[in-house]
Amino acid sequence: MTTASTLAAPVLILLAPPGAGKGTQARMLEETFGFVQLSTGDLLRAAVAAGTDAGKQAKAVMEAGDLVSDEIVIAILRDRLNDPDTRKGVILDGFPRTTVQAQALDTLLRETGQKVNAAISLDVDDAAMVTRISGRFTCGTCGEGYHDSFKAPQTEGVCDKCGGTDFKRRADDNAETVTQRLEAYHAQTAPLITYYDDKGALSRIDAMGDIQDIAAGLGAIVKSATA
Ligand code: ADP
Ligand code: ZN
Numbered sequence: 001m002t003t004a005s006t007l008a009a010p011v012l013i014l015l016a017p018p019g020a021g022k023g024t025q026a027r028m029l030e031e032t033f034g035f036v037q038l039s040t041g042d043l044l045r046a047a048v049a050a051g052t053d054a055g056k057q058a059k060a061v062m063e064a065g066d067l068v069s070d071e072i073v074i075a076i077l078r079d080r081l082n083d084p085d086t087r088k089g090v091i092l093d094g095f096p097r098t099t100v101q102a103q104a105l106d107t108l109l110r111e112t113g114q115k116v117n118a119a120i121s122l123d124v125d126d127a128a129m130v131t132r133i134s135g136r137f138t139c140g141t142c143g144e145g146y147h148d149s150f151k152a153p154q155t156e157g158v159c160d161k162c163g164g165t166d167f168k169r170r171a172d173d174n175a176e177t178v179t180q181r182l183e184a185y186h187a188q189t190a191p192l193i194t195y196y197d198d199k200g201a202l203s204r205i206d207a208m209g210d211i212q213d214i215a216a217g218l219g220a221i222v223k224s225a226t227a
Helices: 022-033 040-050 053-064 070-081 084-088 099-111 126-134 175-189 191-198 211-226
Strands: 011-015 036-039 090-093 118-123 136-139 145-147 202-206
Touching: 011 022, 011 191, 011 211, 022 036, 022 090, 022 145, 022 211, 036 040, 036 070, 036 084, 040 053, 040 070, 040 090, 053 070, 053 175, 070 099, 099 191, 118 191, 118 211, 126 136, 126 175, 175 191, 191 202, 202 211
Parallel strands: 011 090, 011 118, 036 090, 118 202
Antiparallel strands: 136 145
């Protein structure tokens, strides 16, 4: 039987500045819990690559390290949440990034009897983010994330996960743009830490350590938030 409570899929939010490892951790949570990682950055990059109207508007904004308009991002997210796979639960990676987006998410979830189970802040030092971002790249086939200094593929040029040999670096992953992205985070996104704290939905985790340790800590938070 389907009841309202079984329909209410878990909704988790990762809040963190660029380079903190949101994407890496979201992918690990996806594997552990079977939730769907939903990255507005990935959705926007797909829209840019596809040359849609939204993509055309977003391209220059993203390359400058600024935030894409709430209107575009909310529309993209709403569409994606309509896909049936999101009923397994979602990990929002890079959304919401403004108070307007957080309020829109609350409204959307209310319509389907859902709520945000937990917003988890990955706490990091800004200074380290520039180094982390400047060296990062992903597998073009499966999306696995790598880093020149911290997480190189075991065999150079070959993806550990899928054996792919085609790697990508993002156009906005350079030192100049990173500074602007960090500023956008502190001005527009960091206030959401208080927003979710006021709702009693906030957890924080120190995200400067080892990837596996952070994953374990995050897994424990997610487990108790979705129990
Ligand atoms: P990062 O967290 O490393 O900056 P993302 O892939 O999450 O990477 O985002 C890349 C860019 O996409 C951002 O700098 C911004 O321009 C745009 N973007 C992604 N998500 C949002 C959002 N929720 N609101 C506005 N802009 C967004
Ligand atoms: Zn791969």
